[in-house]
Amino acid sequence: xxxxxxxxxxxxxxxxxxxxxxxxxxxxxxxxxxxxxxxxxxxxxxxxxxxxxxxxxxxxxxxxxxxxxxxxxxxxxxxxxxxxxxxxxxxxxxxxxxxxxxxxxxxxxxxxxxxxxxxxxxxxxxxxxxxxxxxxxxxxxxxxxxxxxxxxxxxxxxxxxxxxxxxxxxxxxxxxxxxxxxxxxxxxxxxxxxxxxxxxxxxxxxxxxxxxxxxxxxxxxxxxxxxxxxxxxxxxxxxxxxxxxxxxxxxxxxxxxxxxxxxxxxxxxxxxxxxxxxxxxxxxxxxxxxxxxxxxxxxxxxxxxxxxxxxxxxxxxxxxxxxxxxxxxxxxxxxxxxxxxxxxxxxxxxxxxxxxxxxxxxxxxxxxxxxxxxxxxxxxxxxxxxxxxxxxxxxxxxxxxxxxxxxxxxxxxxxxxxxxxxxxxxxxxx
Ligand code: PMP
Numbered sequence: 113x114x115x116x117x118x119x120x121x122x123x124x125x126x127x128x129x130x131x132x133x134x135x136x137x138x139x140x141x142x143x144x145x146x147x148x149x150x151x152x153x154x155x156x157x158x159x160x161x162x163x164x165x166x167x168x169x170x171x172x173x174x175x176x177x178x179x180x181x182x183x184x185x186x187x188x189x190x191x192x193x194x195x196x197x198x199x200x201x202x203x204x205x206x207x208x209x210x211x212x213x214x215x216x217x218x219x220x221x222x223x224x225x226x227x228x229x230x231x232x233x234x235x236x237x238x239x240x241x242x243x244x245x246x247x248x249x250x251x252x253x254x255x256x257x258x259x260x261x262x263x264x265x266x267x268x269x270x271x272x273x274x275x276x277x278x279x280x281x282x283x284x285x286x287x288x289x290x291x292x293x294x295x296x297x298x299x300x301x302x303x304x305x306x307x308x309x310x311x312x313x314x315x316x317x318x319x320x321x322x323x324x325x326x327x328x329x330x331x332x333x334x335x336x337x338x339x340x341x342x343x344x345x346x347x348x349x350x351x352x353x354x355x356x357x358x359x360x361x362x363x364x365x366x367x368x369x370x371x372x373x374x375x376x377x378x379x380x381x382x383x384x385x386x387x388x389x390x391x392x393x394x395x396x397x398x399x400x401x402x403x404x405x406x407x408x409x410x411x412x413x414x415x416x417x418x419x420x421x422x423x424x425x426x427x428x429x430x431x432x433x434x435x436x437x438x439x440x441x442x443x444x445x446x447x448x449x450x451x452x453x454x455x456x457x458x459x460x461x462x463x464x465x466x467x468x469x470x471x472x473x474x475x476x477x478x479x480x481x482x483x484x485x486x487x488x489x490x491x492x493x494x495x496x497x498x499x500x501x502x503x504x505x506x507x508x509x510x511x512x513x514x515x516x517x518x519x520x521x522x523x524x525x526x527x528x529x530x531x532x533x534x535x536x537x538x539x540x541x542x
Contacts, residue, residue, distance in 0.1 A: 115127075128140040133161050134159075135517070136160075147499050147524065149499050149515075150501045150513060154470070154513070155384040157431060157436065164430065165427060168425070169385065169386065172188060181415045181416050189421040193207045195428055196381075196390075196428070199363070200363060201363065201366070203371055207377075208408075208416075209416040210391065210412060211387045211417070213248055215250065215389065216390055217247045219376075222408075223408065226405075226408065233344075236313065239318075240277070240278060241276075241278075243280055244280050245350075248352075251271055251272040252271075254268070255273045256273075280320075281326055282326060282506065283465075285474070297329055300339070301339070303318060315345050316345070318348065320350065321354055321364075323364050323470060326472065327467060334370055337371075346373040349363070351365070352376050356380035358515065359440070359444075359466075359467035360444055371394070372394070382424040383517075385427055387420055439518060444466070446522055447525055451473050451532075454532050460539070462474050469514075470515050475490075477510060483508075483509075483510055487510045488503075490539055497535045501513065
């Protein structure tokens with residue numbers, strides 16, 4: 113029967129139908145087993161099919177399924193918020209729950225603009241972000257996104273907010289053809305040039321992911337923080353994908369001990385058991401809003417939905433009770449070794465990088481290859497060989513983005529390596 117669902121590629125209708133998930137595996141309706149090498153869209157942390165999460169959500173459903181945020185707070189939301197802020201950098205004491213990362217990014221951009229406005233600084237409306245970045249699909253979040261091909265795809269321009277993009281960190285493929293440390297983190301100082309060119313009084317915030325599978329040089333983030341402070345620009349760390357232990361630290365910014373002004377989180381919060389994301393505001397931003405107009409209008413119908421928060425709370429308890437949080441760094445090392453072996457075995461593979469269980473594997477197809485088509489081919493081949501992964505392209509490279517569940521075992525990492533060993537030659541021969 114033809115599917116009645118809208119797909120990404122509107123004409124295609126052959127996406128497999130998933131029926132069951134267990135641990136690091138997903139099964140489709142033909143019985144085929146897929147290894148979840150990317151936790152779907154970098155979401156799954158505790159694995160599929162953990163019964164206690166279903167039980168916690170069912171109990172919450174029987175007790176209280178929904179209240180609107182403007183009328184009530186609710187118990188799972190309160191408890192989850194406490195748990196999350198207890199691990200956040202100093203100066204973060206409140207979160208706003210949303211249903212998606214895009215909403216969280218929208219909230220961050222709005223909060224940044226409102227912060228300046230409340231302090232009487234009315235000209236700061238621009239955002240600076242990085243090329244090749246991803247921040248979501250709503251119009252504001254998509255404006256911040258640095259993937260131009262994606263923004264051009266649907267004739268959506270002009271987008272909502274003025275955004276300027278600077279280069280991202282890619283030390284193993286530096287867009288400036290420089291080498292660290294003699295480059296003196298040129299890619300970070302590019303932010304200062306952008307702020308000056310835009311007019312410092314017009315820039316509200318710089319938004320970026322602390323890591324999406326690349327390893328910034330040690331002074332990259334401290335330099336960014338310093339530049340933001342110098343020009344009164346807020347720093348938004350978009351940790352929708354890299355937050356909540358994905359990179360081996362509670363929040364990715366902890367790797368460099370920097371404290372952003374706003375921090376978005378998302379995917380790992382409920383490990384896919386419910387739609388849940390959010391924005392954490394530093395006291396600095398919150399105080400300006402509270403002492404100003406005292407309102408922040410970003411109240412979606414499902415903000416702090418009790419069902420989603422019950423799922424998130426059960427997931428976060430499970431993560432800590434089973435030591436999955438502290439285990440990510442070690443799992444990440446084993447994955448890194450496997451990916452290094454893959455790079456050594458296949459000529460087309462040129463690099464691997466990452467932190468914890470958020471890693472990239474880069475391939476350089478022959479010159480002249482259309483990279484959009486190449487990444488679609490990579491995706492199709494992976495699914496054929498039973499590997500769920502995410503795909504990216506930048507410069508002259510395409511690649512896998514790997515972010516398996518935190519529970520992945522040594523033998524399952526070997527299985528992932530074996531699948532890559534089959535997919536990559538098929539891709540090279542395409
Ligand atoms: N920011 C980042 C860094 C993301 O990775 C994503 C999702 N890929 C988003 C924002 C948007 O999140 P969502 O898809 O939940 O709207």
